[in-house]
Amino acid sequence: MSSVRQHANTINVRVESVHVYYGPVKALEDVSLELGGPGIVQVLGPNGAGKSTLFKVIAGIIRPSLGRVYINGVEVTGNPGVTGRFVAYMPQSNEPPKWSTLTVWEYVETAASIKTLKWPRLRPLKVRDVVEKCLNTVGLPKSLWGVRLSELSGGSYQRAILARTLIGGASAILLDEPLASVDPEGRVSLAEILASLAREKLIVVSSHDPHPLLEYTKLVILLNRRLIAMGDADSVLRAYTPQALYPRWVAEHGH
Amino acid sequence: MATRYYILILTVASTALMIITPKAYWFLGYGSVLALIGSALAFGSVSALVAARGLYFLAHVTPHSALLAVPTAFLVSLWLGGGQGLIAALVTLALLLAAGYAIGRGVGGDVAASLLASFTASSSAIVLYEAQKRLGAASVSSLILGDPLLVGLSEGAIGLALGLTVFLISLSIAREVFYIGLSRELAAVDGLKVEVYDYTLYTLIALTTVVMLGIVGFLVASVLILLPGAIASLFSRGSIETLLASIAVALAASALGLIGGLALNITPSGVIGFTLVVLYASLKVFRVG
Numbered sequence: 001m002s003s004v005r006q007h008a009n010t011i012n013v014r015v016e017s018v019h020v021y022y023g024p025v026k027a028l029e030d031v032s033l034e035l036g037g038p039g040i041v042q043v044l045g046p047n048g049a050g051k052s053t054l055f056k057v058i059a060g061i062i063r064p065s066l067g068r069v070y071i072n073g074v075e076v077t078g079n080p081g082v083t084g085r086f087v088a089y090m091p092q093s094n095e096p097p098k099w100s101t102l103t104v105w106e107y108v109e110t111a112a113s114i115k116t117l118k119w120p121r122l123r124p125l126k127v128r129d130v131v132e133k134c135l136n137t138v139g140l141p142k143s144l145w146g147v148r149l150s151e152l153s154g155g156s157y158q159r160a161i162l163a164r165t166l167i168g169g170a171s172a173i174l175l176d177e178p179l180a181s182v183d184p185e186g187r188v189s190l191a192e193i194l195a196s197l198a199r200e201k202l203i204v205v206s207s208h209d210p211h212p213l214l215e216y217t218k219l220v221i222l223l224n225r226r227l228i229a230m231g232d233a234d235s236v237l238r239a240y241t242p243q244a245l246y247p248r249w250v251a252e253h254g255h
Numbered sequence: 256m257a258t259r260y261y262i263l264i265l266t267v268a269s270t271a272l273m274i275i276t277p278k279a280y281w282f283l284g285y286g287s288v289l290a291l292i293g294s295a296l297a298f299g300s301v302s303a304l305v306a307a308r309g310l311y312f313l314a315h316v317t318p319h320s321a322l323l324a325v326p327t328a329f330l331v332s333l334w335l336g337g338g339q340g341l342i343a344a345l346v347t348l349a350l351l352l353a354a355g356y357a358i359g360r361g362v363g364g365d366v367a368a369s370l371l372a373s374f375t376a377s378s379s380a381i382v383l384y385e386a387q388k389r390l391g392a393a394s395v396s397s398l399i400l401g402d403p404l405l406v407g408l409s410e411g412a413i414g415l416a417l418g419l420t421v422f423l424i425s426l427s428i429a430r431e432v433f434y435i436g437l438s439r440e441l442a443a444v445d446g447l448k449v450e451v452y453d454y455t456l457y458t459l460i461a462l463t464t465v466v467m468l469g470i471v472g473f474l475v476a477s478v479l480i481l482l483p484g485a486i487a488s489l490f491s492r493g494s495i496e497t498l499l500a501s502i503a504v505a506l507a508a509s510a511l512g513l514i515g516g517l518a519l520n521i522t523p524s525g526v527i528g529f530t531l532v533v534l535y536a537s538l539k540v541f542r543v544g
Contacts, residue, residue, distance in 0.1 A: 061440045080444040089444050099309060101488050101497045102433050110434045114445050120427050148492055149437070168445075 011037040011072060011086060011171035011202050013058060018067030020053050027053040028064070029226050037172055037202025039218035040194065042210050042233070049224045051206040052092055055174045058204075059089040071172075088165035092176040092206075096149045096157040104152070104160045105145045108134055108167065115168040134163040138193055154181035158190065172202040179212055187212045210237065258490040258538070259500065266503040269510035280517055286411030287403045290470045291509040291523075293411070294403075296418030297463040298471075298479040299502030300425035304456055306484030306501070307429075307436040307494070312365050313354060314460055316372040318476040320350040321465040323379040325398055326386035333389065340466075347461040350375065355457040359450065401472020401524040403513065410469075417466050421459055425498060428452055433494040471524050478528040479505060486535050504534065 013035040020028040028050040035041055043051050056062040058069055063078025070076065076083040102110075112127035112134075135145060138159040144152065149160060158178055165173050175194070179187045194203055195216035205213060210220065210233065220236040222228035229236045273291065277283045305314040321343070328342035350371060357367040387395045397405075406414070435442040435449050443449050464476055471479060487500035512527030519526070 056440075059440075059444050061444065080440070081446050084444045084446045087444075089441065091438060091441065097437055099306065099488060100433065100437055101307070101491045101493060102437065103493050106430070106493050107434070107437070110430045111445055114431070114434070114442075114447050121430070146492065164441075 012070075013087075013172060013202070013204075014070040015054075015058065016068045016070070018054075018057055018064045018069070020050070020057060020062060021065045026225055028057070031067075031223070031227050033221065033227060033230060035172075035202060035204065035219070038198055038200050039202060040198045040213055040216050041202065041204045041219045041221065042213060042217050043204065043206040043221045043223055044208070044210055045206075045223040045228075046208070051223055052176050054223065055089065055091075055176050055204070055206060059083055059087060059174055061089070084168075084170075086170060087172045087174060088168065088170040089174045090161050090165050090176060090178060092180065093157070093161065095154065095181065096152050098150050100149055102149050103146055104135070104140065104149060104163075105131065107149055107160060108163050111164045111167045130167065134166040135160075137166060137197075138163045139189065155183060155186035155190070158182055158186075162190075162193070166197075170201070172204065173197070175203065175205045177206055177208075179207065179209075191216070259496075262490075262500060262503055262507070266507040266510075269507045269514070273510035273513050276514060276517065283404060283517070284406075284408060284411075286406045286408040287513070289408070289411030290406040290414035291403055291513055292506065293414035293416070293418030294467045294470050294479070295505035295509045296415075296502055297421040297467060298476075299483045299505030300422045300498060301456075301459050301463050302480055302482070302484035302505065303487055303494075303498040303501035304425055304429065304432045304484070305460065305480060306488045307433040307497070308456065309436065310364065310456075310460075311481055311485075312368040313351075313358075313371070314480045315477055316368045316375070317347070317351060317460050317464045317480065318468065318473045319372050319375040319379065320347045320461070321468045321476070322398060322473045323375045323382060324350070324465055325468055326379075326382045326390075326395070329386055329390065330382065343465050344462060347465040348458060351457045351461045352454065355453055359453065397472070398468060399473045400522060401468070401470060401475055403470050403523050404516075406470055414467065414470060417462070421463055422502065424455070424459060426495070428455060429494040429498050432456060433497075471527065475524040475528040478531055479508075482531040482535055483508070486531070486538060489535075489538050504531070508534065 015031060015033050018028055018031045031054065043054065045051050053062060057064050060076050060078055060080035060083035068075060068077050071083065071086045108131045109127060112130050113121040116127055140156060140159045140163065144156055149157060152160060158181065162178065179190060182190055191212040194213065197203055198216060214233055217233045220233045221230045222236060273288055277285055277288060305311060324343040324346035327346055328339040331337065331342050332339045354367045354371045358364050383395055431447060431452055435447065435452055439449055464480065468476060483501040483505040486504045487497045491497040491500045508527050508530040511530045512523045515526040516523030
């Protein structure tokens with residue numbers, strides 16, 4: 001890999017003392033971490049641990065009550081427009097939206113137009129090759145490109161929104177529970193796609209189940225409103241799970 | 256797939272019939288036909304965008320704002336002078352933008368729309384009573400019921416011009432609005448200035464409703480802003496096709512409303528609304544979409 005290529009795909013995400021409050025509820029408390037790419041990072045934690053909130057803070061969608069976020073040294077706190085230059089974000093979404101008439105192709109093409117063309121974006125032909133490449137990368141068959149998003153299965157829908165995150169060549173992709181609504185066979189296939197993307201990008205994935213991506217994971221973060229642990233998968237998972245994340249369950253079941 | 260072609264045939268046939276209708280009725284001018292085509296263009300376009308954003312409730316209460324704005328504009332122009340149309344448009348726009356601002360600040364869409372409906376309904380009761388004393392009951396009832404048959408040629412031309420303007424603006428923002436409809440947050444992360452599209456859409460809804468209130472009336476404006484987009488969403492693919500299908504549905508309903516209203520000697524606005532309801536129900540019964 002050339003030094004230029006390395007520079008283009010290297011990213012540093014720094015979260016500094018982030019607190020997020022939803023009214024009286026603490027969603028995140030004094031979370032600080034630093035991530036570098038490429039590679040896969042898994043963020044694990046129970047429901048309500050603040051995984052989605054952490055992703056939204058990094059993506060700039062939520063401005064933290066306290067704390068700062070830096071990407072490659074640039075402060076991006078609460079600024080999704082700037083964050084979007086470095087980071088693509090895929091929210092947690094288990095079902096395709098029933099009301100939307102957007103097709104798979106138009107969805108990805110619109111994302112590409114927004115990122116590369118100026119309004120009124122009358123030349124979508126210019127982004128055709130990029131759209132095709134992204135859809136092929138995520139393994140969506142051509143027969144589904146003209147289908148409405150609302151008509152896709154859960155797994156195909158996840159692939160379509162993953163294709164959208166590949167537009168624009170962001171150096172990092174935040175994926176909030178991307179395997180949640182995918183069948184076991186689809187999980188393996190999607191995990192392989194993510195592993196292949198992680199050769200060049202920082203892929204941050206939240207999950208309840210680390211196993212499908214475990215063999216490709218370089219770093220595991222345990223989160224339960226606070227940062228519980230961070231390190232390589234083997235040491236973190238042996239040392240901390242499940243006591244740190246599921247204390248009530250452990251107390252009741254004795255393990 | 257076939258549904259698209261049935262709708263297209265229905266639209267072409269009924270519009271052609273509507274265009275030749277003035278030859279059969281001596282009292283009917285081409286102003287009415289132009290106004291209904293303009294109304295279908297405007298409502299059809301806006302309705303598709305409303306459906307894509309899921310702003311049904313907010314759109315539904317917009318005619319309430321227009322119903323308040325039009326008599327308010329009359330009273331204001333009596334006391335202070337100024338153009339009634341401009342004042343009515345500004346009042347409607349201000350109310351809708353206030354609701355839009357509240358939504359943007361995190362107030363739920365349904366809550367903002369409920370507040371808007373409550374405020375405008377209460378205010379309308381007072382303002383309409385005052386307007387009725389000065390204008391007479393007939394003018395107030397025409398705002399509520401609408402009467403496309405009374406539209407003159409110049410008013411019809413204005414309606415058509417507005418319809419074309421709303422259509423062209425909607426066409427230019429449709430892809431982005433549909434994209435925002437999937438996830439406002441993601442669109443912002445992608446670098447889209449979502450507030451600009453939000454306020455453009457609110458402005459289109461307000462202008463369409465206030466200008467078309469006199470043509471289709473308050474009651475049917477509520478239906479026309481909701482159902483064409485909802486119907487088109489049942490069978491269309493993609494933003495532009497949904498926009499065009501929504502206009503086709505609005506046009507077919509307007510044409511059938513005019514022809515049916517004349518044939519049955521009842522108000523065309525009622526038939527327009529009823530046609531849309533029957534069309535939506537039929538498509539649902541036959542499990543289209």
